[in-house]
Amino acid sequence: xxxxxxxxxxxxxxxxxxxxxxxxxxxxxxxxxxxxxxxxxxxxxxxxxxxxxxxxxxxxxxxxxxxxxxxxxxxxxxxxxxxxxxxxxxxxxxxxxxxxxxxxxxxxxxxxxxxxxxxxxxxxxxxxxxxxxxxxxxxxxxxxxxxxxxxxxxxxxxxxxxxxxxxxxxxxxxxxxxxxxxxxxxxxxxxxxxxxxxxxxxxxxxxxxxxxxxxxxxxxxxxxxxxxxxxxxxxxxxxxxxxxxxxxxxxxxxxxxxxxxxxxxxxxxxxxxxxxxxxxxx
Amino acid sequence: xxxxxxxxxxxxxxxxxxxxxxxxxxxxxxxxxxxxxxxxxxxxxxxxxxxxxxxxxxxxxxxxxxxxxxxxxxxxxxxxxxxxxxxxxxxxxxxxxxxxxxxxxxxxxxxxxxxxxxxxxxxxxxxxxxxxxxxxxxxxxxxxxxxxxxxxxxxxxxxxxxxxxxxxxxxxxxxxxxxxxxxxxxxxxxxxxxxxxxxxxxxxxxxxxxxxxxxxxxxxxxxxxxxxx
Numbered sequence: 001x002x003x004x005x006x007x008x009x010x011x012x013x014x015x016x017x018x019x020x021x022x023x024x025x026x027x028x029x030x031x032x033x034x035x036x037x038x039x040x041x042x043x044x045x046x047x048x049x050x051x052x053x054x055x056x057x058x059x060x061x062x063x064x065x066x067x068x069x070x071x072x073x074x075x076x077x078x079x080x081x082x083x084x085x086x087x088x089x090x091x092x093x094x095x096x097x098x099x100x101x102x103x104x105x106x107x108x109x110x111x112x113x114x115x116x117x118x119x120x121x122x123x124x125x126x127x128x129x130x131x132x133x134x135x136x137x138x139x140x141x142x143x144x145x146x147x148x149x150x151x152x153x154x155x156x157x158x159x160x161x162x163x164x165x166x167x168x169x170x171x172x173x174x175x176x177x178x179x180x181x182x183x184x185x186x187x188x189x190x191x192x193x194x195x196x197x198x199x200x201x202x203x204x205x206x207x208x209x210x211x212x213x214x215x216x217x218x219x220x221x222x223x224x225x226x227x228x229x230x231x232x233x234x235x236x237x238x239x240x241x242x243x244x245x246x247x248x249x250x251x252x253x254x255x256x257x258x259x260x261x262x263x264x265x266x267x268x269x270x271x272x273x274x275x276x277x278x279x280x281x282x
Numbered sequence: 283x284x285x286x287x288x289x290x291x292x293x294x295x296x297x298x299x300x301x302x303x304x305x306x307x308x309x310x311x312x313x314x315x316x317x318x319x320x321x322x323x324x325x326x327x328x329x330x331x332x333x334x335x336x337x338x339x340x341x342x343x344x345x346x347x348x349x350x351x352x353x354x355x356x357x358x359x360x361x362x363x364x365x366x367x368x369x370x371x372x373x374x375x376x377x378x379x380x381x382x383x384x385x386x387x388x389x390x391x392x393x394x395x396x397x398x399x400x401x402x403x404x405x406x407x408x409x410x411x412x413x414x415x416x417x418x419x420x421x422x423x424x425x426x427x428x429x430x431x432x433x434x435x436x437x438x439x440x441x442x443x444x445x446x447x448x449x450x451x452x453x454x455x456x457x458x459x460x461x462x463x464x465x466x467x468x469x470x471x472x473x474x475x476x477x478x479x480x481x482x483x484x485x486x487x488x489x490x491x492x493x494x495x496x497x498x499x500x501x502x503x504x505x506x507x508x509x510x511x
Contacts, residue, residue, distance in 0.1 A: 050490050051489075051490070052486065052489045052490060072492070072494070075490060075491060075492045076492050078490070080486075080487075080490040082483065082486050082487065082490075084483040084486070085483075086482065086483040086484045086486055086487050087484070088294070088298060088482070088484060089482070090298055090301040090302060091294075091297065091298060091301075095297065099290060099293075099294045100487075100491070102286065102287075102289075102290030102293070102294075103287055103290050103291075103488075103491045103492060103493055104491065104492060105286060105492075143487075
């Protein structure tokens with residue numbers, strides 16, 4: 001069963017085509033990566049899929065609801081962690097969650113559970129403005145999970161966080177996925193997408209330019225090569241597409257010159273650069 | 283419109299506003315305006331012990347009614363002629379001269395003349411309160427349209443000055459101004475609260491929550507109403 005179905009979705013802002021005729025599906029329980037440069041249309045897509053923005057054209061169904069006509073039914077079914085740390089900073093962590101619980105009609109006993117889930121129970125009464133970036137991000141995730149959504153939208157959840165917090169968040173995302181929560185993730189970190197996502201879509205200038213599993217993308221677009229370290233310590237790369245690759249390798253083996261031999265598959269970032277024309281950081 | 287969502291929004295905003303000095307100041311402005319009116323216009327919405335000089339040799343029902351009116355001090359005058367002077371001399375709000383057979387003439391429908399002095403040196407609110415009180419008391423004498431015929435005389439009036447305002451206008455002007463202050467505060471603060479949500483980017487959270495835009499705006503209006511009323 002598909003948690004998200006998108007068909008020919010577009011959005012324009014005056015003359016700017018922010019999202020241009022994109023189509024994809026996301027299965028229930030899947031972690032789906034949506035990757036692209038700044039301004040590629042990731043956040044606009046999330047805003048359309050979460051009912052914040054009406055599409056200019058096309059259809060999208062999220063958790064079985066039409067995003068254009070069934071927004072009221074859709075909203076309690078999804079959780080959203082926005083790219084901005086949009087907390088009420090004059091309120092404590094618990095007050096932020098208590099407000100969300102009242103909005104969603106969630107049992108207030110869930111508040112401490114959610115705080116515990118993200119490791120913030122002992123700082124629950126501190127004002128959110130005194131939280132570190134990592135704590136704010138964890139509180140945002142707790143708020144998005146409070147009403148036990150079937151589908152979670154994470155917009156750059158680990159941006160600007162230290163590696164330890166990033167790792168905790170990735171672990172939490174994986175755990176959610178094993179519990180059947182569908183995760184729609186945008187990130188700048190290709191390694192993160194590679195580790196977490198079952199499939200990724202590359203977005204460039206509002207269009208999906210590639211969509212597949214990270215492994216398939218690496219195989220299809222990466223350069224096939226071997227990294228060879230020779231006995232004298234020098235290294236060598238043999239491109240397997242080369243006609244002479246076999247002979248070259250045989251010669252090295254016969255001469256007993258090889259110390260180590262590694263496959264050098266492309267990284268997801270290299271694949272992205274190859275497809276989209278430039279890196280995410282550019 | 284979901285009352286739970288509206289109440290949740292209002293409750294959150296009240297907690298947030300109490301911790302936000304700028305917003306709290308904006309919300310409490312109508313209360314400051316109201317206090318200012320109380321200080322500058324002491325007659326607003328209350329009878330501040332009006333002093334009224336009365337000449338009533340016939341012990342009329344009208345004066346008996348006035349005697350039972352709270353915050354109204356009646357000062358007896360020996361003669362009809364002295365009453366006008368005593369209003370100014372004793373700085374009373376007004377004076378009243380009741381003819382000898384006043385009650386009998388009212389009952390007979392003769393429309394007896396009732397002389398009422400108004401001290402123009404008193405503030406307009408006090409004058410208006412006095413005028414309205416007298417009109418109300420006279421019309422309540424009998425349950426008939428024709429009762430007494432009041433003759434209003436303004437004392438201590440500067441030559442060329444404007445006549446005193448009608449009681450209804452004066453009575454409604456200040457409450458209207460206060461109402462306007464409350465309405466304007468509401469009209470300014472509700473968008474201010476929305477702009478703050480937008481600036482903090484928390485509006486995105488609200489728009490992804492089950493709250494509709496109408497519920498968000500109603501919640502803000504309820505916040506303003508709860509704090510200023």
